[in-house]
Amino acid sequence: MRVVQFVIPGEGRRVGFVDGSSVVDVTSSSPELTSVFDVFEASQASADSFDDTLSNGANNQSDRLIYANLLDAEIDGNTPYLIAPFDHPDSHRVLVSGTGLTHTGSMESRDQMHSDDSDSDKSSEEPATDSAKMFQMGIEGGKPPVGERGVSPEWFYKGNGTIIRGPGAGLEIPAFALDGGEEPELGGCYFIDKSGTPRRVGFALANEWSDHQTEKINYLYLAPSKLRSASLGPELVTD
DSSP: OEEEEEEETTEEEEEEEEEEEEEEEEHHHHHTSSHHHHHHHHOOOOOOOOOHHHHTTTOOEEEEEEEEHHSSSSTTTTEEEESSSSSOOSSGGGGEEEEEOOOOHHHHHHHHHOOGGGGGSSSSSOOSSSSHHHHHHHHSSSSOTTTOOOOEEEEEEEGGGEEEEOOTTTOOOTTTOSSSSOOOEEEEEEEEEESEEEEEEEEEEEEOOOHHHHHHHOGGGHHHOOOOOOEESSSSEEE
């Protein structure tokens, strides 16, 4: 399903799903469901799937909105507008993190950023930088057989839920930053179930905003270069 969250000014936040050119407002027929978190909690209680819980919350009386109008609406304006499609009632319980060096383009750009002329005399068969070495580790051990643990990718912490911005919202450049660089990403969205097990709900498009100029000074500055806001959405595409 293509799940969205939105706000109707004067009425509050809603959860729904895309159906053709319209959005079905599930909250209008099931007021107890106002967010993807509510849907997940209800699915845990009923043992139904996330998708079934959401679709069962809608009926023929559910309100519908024109999707294009939601996409074009001004954030915090007077008409219904989209917000990030995945969040938690307590933003400080959200962990925003990422992995890098998972495709050839990211490895090549990072390798160029962190290499220098002194590497030119090294064998062409030997990875010149830590970035290239880690990428090669992923090629060799990134897809292990079932039951075996694969090699870990590069991992970075980005922030908690307070950094997440919805579609159309602005991304800030802090006063101490040297740059603001967009990075298109696929965001995997997980909730922790009652047994403590992470459960992936789906994926969303993301814009991982970071400071490439700070990172370029020294690759050890990667961590602080990532502490920025990030955009998520407009849709959560469920598994």
